[in-house]
Amino acid sequence: YGHITGNAPDSSAPGKRLIDRLVETICNCFQGPQTDEGVQLQIIKALLTAVTSPHIEIHEGTVLLTVRTCYNIYLASRNLINQTTAKATLTQMLNVIFTRMETQAVSILSRPAQFTLIFTCSYMHFIDHDLSVHLPASIQALESHEQEKDRLCLPHQNPSTSPGRICGSPRSDRTQDLSGTPSPAASTPDLHTTPLAPDTPSINGQPEECKTEEDVAVTEEKREETPPPGIGDAESMQGGQNTARFSHILQKDAFLVFRSLCKLSMKPLADGPPDPKSHELRSKVVSLQLLLSVLQGAGPVFRTHEMFVNAIKQYLCVALSKNGVSSVPEVFELSLAIFLTLLSHFKVHLKMQIEVFFREIFLTILETSSSSFEHKWMVIQTLTRICADAQCVVDIYVNYDCDLNAANIFERLVNDLSKIAMGRSGQELGMTPLQELSLRKKGLECLVSILKCMVEWSRDMYVNPNLQANLGQERPSDGEGPELKLPDHLASRRDSVSSLDSTMSSSVQSSQPDHPEQYEVIKQQKDVIEHGIELFNKKPKRGVQFLQDQGMLGNTAEDIAQFLHQEERLDTTQVGEYLGENVRFNKEVMYSYVDQLDFCGRDFVSALRAFLEGFRLPGEAQKIDRLMEKFAARYLECNQGYLYSLLFPTEQYIKMNRGINDSKDLPEEYLSSIYDEIAGKKIAMKDRKEHTITPKTSKHSVATEKQRRLLYNVEMEQMAKTAKALMEAVSHAQAPFFSATHLEHVRPMFKLAWTPLLAAFSVGLQDCDDQEVASLCLEGIRCAIRITCIFSMLLERDAYVQALARFTLLTASSSITEMKQKNIDTIKTLITVAHTDGNYLGNSWHEILRCISQLELAQLIGTGVKTRYISGVVRDSQAGTLVGGPDRRQMAHIQESVGETSSQSVVVAVDRIFTGSTRLDGNAVGMWILDFVRWLCAVSMDELASAHQPRMFSLQKIVEISYYNMNRIRLQWSRIWQVIGDHFNKVGCNPNEDVAIFAVDSLRQLSMKFLEKGELANFRFQKDFLRPFEHIVKKNRSPTIRDMVIRCVAQMVNSQAANIRSGWKNIFSVFHQAASDHDENIVELAFQTTGHIVMITFQQHFAAAIDSFQDAVKCLSEFVCNAAFPDTSMEAIRLIRHCAKYVAERPQALREYTSDDMNVAPGDRVWVRGWFPILFELSCIINRCKLDIRTRGLTVMFEIMKSYGHTFEKHWWHDLFRIVFRIFDNMKLPEQQTEKHEWMTTTCNHALYAICDVFTQFYEPLSEVLLADIFTQLQWCVRQDNEQLARSGTNCLENLVILNGEKFSPEVWNVTCSCMLDIFQTTSPHALLTWRPAGQEEEAGDGKHMVVSRGFLSVFLMLLCSVSVAGVSDQKLFAGLLIKCVVQLELIQTIDNIVFYPATSKKEDAENMAAAQVCHNGGEQGMYRHLSSQHLFKLLDCLLESHTFARDFNSNNEQRTALWRAGFKGKSKPNLLKQETSSLACSLRILFRMYCDRQLQDSWPDIQTRLLLVCSEALAYFISLTSESHREAWTSLLLLLLTRTLRLTDIKFKPHASCYYPHLCEMMQFDLIPELRAVLRRFFLRIGSVFHIAAPEMGQRVCSDARDRSKDCYPQGRML
16 A cells, blocks of 8 residues: 555665565565465465555565565465465566566657656666667667668678677677677667666676576475576676666566576476476476466567567577477477467567477477377467468568578478378377377368468459459468467557567568569579489589589589588588599598688597588598598698597507607507597587488387387487577577568469478368368368469469369269269369459369369259269160169169259359359450350360260350350450350351251340440451351251251341441351352242342441442352352342442442551542442353353443443453453363353353443543453454354454544554554464375475385375374364464455445445446545555555465465365365455555555555556466466456556556556456456557557547546546
């Protein structure tokens, strides 16, 4: 109540107060177990009041005394109530002591104005460096800067780090062998130098406190074993002027109590089996319990203050290393609980200590076969809580597996847990099956927790299409405690002032950003180094070479020697062998290795021990000699002394070493001491951490449980010894602990762990039928799949999904009758994975969809629908009954096994996969929906692959997802349909008609729905969507399917015509395929629909169908070309004619239409999209169809040209005639002679005349661009071996010139005349003169007399041979020559008709017969007046050349006879009389006309010369004729010549008469016809008159006749 405070000094005890004496008096009342129980209780109450009273202050030794007294009462009292009260009082005291310390720190923060009081407080010692966070900002910034500078300046290996280091310990705590580098903080003047108050008891002056601590237990029989250097005494703990100090006496109180409890927990137990009632065990247990309560309630000061952190490292961790391997379950369990708390609150300070705990205790217990089930169980329970914290799991991987100097804790942990989860070690451990199962479950639970942590850690990268909670949060682990949730729940664990607790973690993270790629690089380097060490331990040279190749080891001997020194994982035997090799480089390495050892100041034995610690001496004496020689040299170098050899027994040892001291003996005492020291403590190598690379599980063959326990106790002792030594070694070392934050750490973690995880889950599912095991395995696989999906780990994802699919038994080779509940659960898990992770499954969809497909089959079996699918059942093909089928009982069992697959939940879940496909991502680069669709189609193909029993489950689902996803944006939908459409292509061509019918009908339904949406401008999605119809009708030859496709398309046209845009292309393509069918119903139905489109739909929606207009015309063309249905062909031509009407009436629509072919000018779009397709298809019809159809097509084509040609552009005509000329080009291909003849005679003939008509009608636009092409085509026709076509060619040429000649320009006339000349030359039958019968050439070469020498028989045989050859090879030549002769005649007549018009020449010939009686003037007719003299001379050249050839042939009687004998031209000898006479007649007409043309007066001399030459040669040739018939043929020609000559004027007549006179006189001897004699009479009379050799009256009469004839030459009546 505050009546007694006791603050006055105690006069009898300097440095103490009265309250201290009061408390001491109360404590002395307890004299041991014999103390009265009531007194014990009063003591407890009084002490509790003293500690908890707000009016009394007791500190340091007094506090320890109160705690010690209560502790002793608990141990010594025989009263259970007193024991319980004492324990509760201890707990309450500790709570008050540590709470006051934390509250005091908070009060400093809440009273910043009183900050200076800290320096004058009577109980203040030194301001702790870590308390700098409470200083003003400027001081805090200055000190944090100094801390950072100190941290950066120190080497990593130097443990003498400044007090500002996070995991640092005081410099005074260093052991003797550590570096003595002074701390930079030592020279830094700061608040640390504040002196102690004179009345404050120093902790440095309290040796008695340490003594009383060790006497705490009254029943203690043995003193505590000597603590290690740096740990045992408070002097070393608190000594040194630069050590961290306490900011308040309350902190010192807490420290002293905490240290005392740690020391109490380290006291050893008595030998033999542990007694639960013994003081030692009870003391250890209660001390651990009190420590646990302190740690669990630790506030910010305790967690962060350097003194407390150091105490944990140097006392608590060492204590735990002993108790953590205790065989007493309670002690072991408490140790594990304390470790968990340390891991939760203090891991940033205890990196190396945590590694020792894991490596030497936890994992070793798990890996040791002799460890008990209880220990394994408690360890794995602890691991369960650790593995439930995501931050902790990731931190373990980052800080240990990614640290070159640390063990692979995470990797070993996963591997060990995997082995436990697989349950392979139950018999070795002597466990019962139930214990083994429990351990397996815990192992699986740990693995699943690890995976859940990974999922939780990477949850921000996961996108759930169904917006469900993340997988890691769905089922939290049972053992998950709030204290392990470091990242998210840190604030809830802290006291009211959480900022104090956050100082350390914030400073860690700010000083070390989290870069996962750097950790990955370190991990890769670590893997390389570990692999290199493994190689070294097998073959040193290979290991060294490997590390050098990887750049992890230098090439010099010094680098390798340093590596051998530093790397403790190397096999010592291999190191010794490598150093002892008698190779130059190895020797250099050995020398460098020894030179790096420092023997200065060491005695001989200690130096030798240090030398032999690092390797095992090789077995060969030579190698040992080399090593020892180098050791001796190095020792001498360091100590400038002597090296003494050593051998075995003392006497022999002394004897063998005589004379080695410069021929003298060493003192026997010296040699004896060396011998005794080595004999007492053998020289041994230091322990190596080999297990950090490849943990070795010790498997001893234990016969009995007793032997196993004994062996385990030995191993536990060794573990405790090793762990304690390691813990003491790292108690002063500092290592930064990084708190991971980046999500990417999960990827390498899973890469490391996925294989053992998969093995554990697979074995669990395969071997164990326990429901909980199966559930854990499935949950683990599900989490693993989530991780692989998030990080796109394809191989791992596929492996887990395949494992999951395999355990459904749906795709396995085993029968589904073996299905159990775990397989049903696996199916459900697979469905859940598909639903939640669909966006990431990629190729794994294949396995999932295969299982779903087989699930449907299992559902059918389970409901009894399709029992024939059960494995092992076959169908008898003959009897048609089930052979070996299941009986009713078996069937009931099967349906019961697979019945749950048909449950409502499963069915709905499967449906959700397909309905949820709309939420699969279609925007990603890979478009996840495409993988789903692609593999669904693949599974569907597998279902349909069965020839006798295909299934259509997946096909139905494809139709469903098509409905569901049709509302996606068109770009996504088009890519989806690209896959689905290709699948429909294949299914629609399935040989099973039921399947194909279902596919076509599904396509119809989908198409109708799709067409309802319409189509946006400039898109072509309808074309892609309807393409399967086109493919099916093209590839599937089944009439049923083809008919169905046609009907489906017809239905679409009838119902959705207004919405169809680009789909018209597919529709016409389908009808195009149908048009060539031989089934009348198919053709008729397709044609009806096509006709409906052309006549009605085009009328209403022509603009929408422009893009497909060409396809429509092409489709109609195909109907026309189907020879089986001529009526349809004619009607189709009519529809094409109707299409031309659309083009003519709506050119504006064609001009305005824009599409992909934007390179077409707007003005040409009418041609490209309208006229050209029509005319091109008509030309195709002409080229492909029979005579009546092609004739109709030809007629329609030229009708269109004539009707609408006035709208055509000039360049359109050029393209058009390229189409038209294809009619003739087609005949250049080799075909049967009869077909070719018919083609030329009919179609080509018709086309030629039509071309000329069109050319004449549209001469103006066509003359410039097409005249040359038309002439070329005419020449081609004339050169063909077809008389009709040749005649037509010349006739068309004649008509073309006559009808258009008046419009010809001189240039056109040039081209025309050149064309005629070319035709004349190319059609001249020169072979008539050069042809020889076969054999005559050889005969001519052998000499003239060959016939005589061979005789009559030889001549006869040669003639027969000639006739036979001609019969075979010459008939074709003769036919061609005959046609050429006809063409020559036609050309002559053509020129005559062109120049003088048809019938003019014939009329003139008739007049010549009556030349003496009547004079007739033919007038100015023909093209003569449009032809220049050059043009006429060119024509004359043609005619005269033809005449000359004919005359030569007619004169060659021998050649004519040979041809006649060879069968050329009928019954008489061949002749060219008509060609001979008509060509000359035409030439004479032209020459005489030119000779009388006044416009050509300048050319008259040339004309006269040419005329005289031609006429003279003609008369001379006539006189030379011997055949009467030949002369008769010349009668009209002579009449023409003489008559036209008589019409000349006298002046012109004279030279002609003079030239002709001799020839005319010769003619008189022939028997001439009266008409010719009359003309000759007049000619001679004219000669007499002109030359004045006749009587006057006769001359007047002749002159009168001359005047009359001159009117023919001069219509105007003027005469020269």
